[in-house]
Amino acid sequence: MEKKLFLKGLICGVLLTVFLVGGFYFAKRLIFNRDPDGIISSENQTPKTFEEKAMKQIETLRNSINNSFLYEVDDEEMLAEISRGIMKSLGDPYSVYYTAEEYDEMMNQSNGTYYGIGVSVSPKNEKDYTGCKVVRAFKGSPAEEAGIQAGDIFLKIAGTDVTDMNLADAAALIRGQLDSYVDLVILRDGKEIEFHIQRRKIEVDTVAGRMVTDNIGYIYVAEFDSVTSAQFNRAFDDLRSQGMEKLIVDLRENPGGLVRTAVEMCDKFLDDGMVVYTKDKQGRVNEYRSKTDADETLPMVVLVNGNSASASEIYAGAMQARGRAKLVGTTTFGKGIVQGVFNLPGQKDGIKITISSYFTPADVCIHGIGIKPDIEVELSEDYKNKKNPTDEDDNQLQAAIQELMKTP
Numbered sequence: 001m002e003k004k005l006f007l008k009g010l011i012c013g014v015l016l017t018v019f020l021v022g023g024f025y026f027a028k029r030l031i032f033n034r035d036p037d038g039i040i041s042s043e044n045q046t047p048k049t050f051e052e053k054a055m056k057q058i059e060t061l062r063n064s065i066n067n068s069f070l071y072e073v074d075d076e077e078m079l080a081e082i083s084r085g086i087m088k089s090l091g092d093p094y095s096v097y098y099t100a101e102e103y104d105e106m107m108n109q110s111n112g113t114y115y116g117i118g119v120s121v122s123p124k125n126e127k128d129y130t131g132c133k134v135v136r137a138f139k140g141s142p143a144e145e146a147g148i149q150a151g152d153i154f155l156k157i158a159g160t161d162v163t164d165m166n167l168a169d170a171a172a173l174i175r176g177q178l179d180s181y182v183d184l185v186i187l188r189d190g191k192e193i194e195f196h197i198q199r200r201k202i203e204v205d206t207v208a209g210r211m212v213t214d215n216i217g218y219i220y221v222a223e224f225d226s227v228t229s230a231q232f233n234r235a236f237d238d239l240r241s242q243g244m245e246k247l248i249v250d251l252r253e254n255p256g257g258l259v260r261t262a263v264e265m266c267d268k269f270l271d272d273g274m275v276v277y278t279k280d281k282q283g284r285v286n287e288y289r290s291k292t293d294a295d296e297t298l299p300m301v302v303l304v305n306g307n308s309a310s311a312s313e314i315y316a317g318a319m320q321a322r323g324r325a326k327l328v329g330t331t332t333f334g335k336g337i338v339q340g341v342f343n344l345p346g347q348k349d350g351i352k353i354t355i356s357s358y359f360t361p362a363d364v365c366i367h368g369i370g371i372k373p374d375i376e377v378e379l380s381e382d383y384k385n386k387k388n389p390t391d392e393d394d395n396q397l398q399a400a401i402q403e404l405m406k407t408p
Helices: 002-021 024-032 050-068 075-088 100-110 142-146 167-174 228-241 259-267 311-321 381-385 395-405
Strands: 096-098 113-116 119-122 133-137 153-157 181-188 191-198 200-203 207-211 216-221 246-250 273-280 285-290 300-304 326-329 337-343 350-359
Touching: 075 096, 075 350, 096 100, 096 167, 100 113, 100 167, 100 337, 119 167, 133 142, 133 153, 142 191, 153 167, 167 181, 207 228, 216 228, 216 395, 228 259, 246 395, 259 273, 259 285, 259 311, 273 311, 300 311, 300 395, 311 326, 326 395
Parallel strands: 216 246, 246 300, 300 326
Antiparallel strands: 096 350, 113 200, 119 133, 153 181, 181 191, 207 216, 273 285, 273 350, 337 350
8 A cells, every 4th residue: 555655656746847847758658667566667777867866866765764764654745845845946936836725725815815814925034035024914804803013023824933934835824724723923023922813714905095185196006916906996986086186006015916917007007018028938028018098197106115026016117117107215126037827737736936037118127126216215214113103104105295296
């Protein structure tokens, strides 16, 4: 029985490895050329290719485990860890492996619905995209009800130390089955605080709008999910009905999301032309363009900061490069690469992997550099230190208002 389980896990592991490196021919040979006991016959062969070396290494390790390891082995967990290790070896914090459950949760979240506690997170360590801190707790969410606050830093999630964990992996630990509980240890003002929070169905409200003066509207965009464009349009129309003549779009702390959503949102304000283009490993170019004449020509300012990343930078970069809006705040994060999400062939698990670089309409790849705002304003310490800051305390917002007041 153990050998059958071993064969199942071994073949799955090999197929995954081969899928990632493209060696389908070798996978076929391995599957159909094995000895009666299910062990690959390679004792007399010298591994030459990567696929052969990987197969030999897995075989050697598994035989040692079968012969010597004291405890029971979870084959599915071993296969998942092999898969995670392959992706981690790429040295790219944005390329990750998802189990079937994680893949399903991730896809649900990108659609604006998932099971979790209702927080938006960003990396604690911006250079390597590790660690996990709270950007905001969604209104009415389990996180808000429990007292989670913006700026809280996760130390442990479900008993796992996440201080140096990849952000995507840390965020995946927060999500889980409906009505299950997750234990958290967070750091706030130098003190560790423990939470025991029930996961619920979270329908993400990614947009919030209000009037900040008699004629200036303000729309905060938390992330770019599939629901964001429709939510943005509703907020925009509501502000128009209240007399909005000028607009501030706030992308501060927005970690990004879907490229197509950012492009859709640019359509409202940009005439026909380039929004962003990508270039892949083979040099192939894919253009994303605004398709119609702009519906709205009202004066605009876009607020950005060091945690405005990915799709946020696509939106802000297009608006700046096309001369449609001025950027106010601080230099953006600098994530100028695009990830694709794929199911593994015939399976329910999947991967997210970096597939291309993107370029603004000014032909600039901002990866590792970011976008410099037209008007650079550091957020004041007074604002950061206040528990309940007002619009008047937000000097970046006030700078955006002052800029718009100069326009007729």
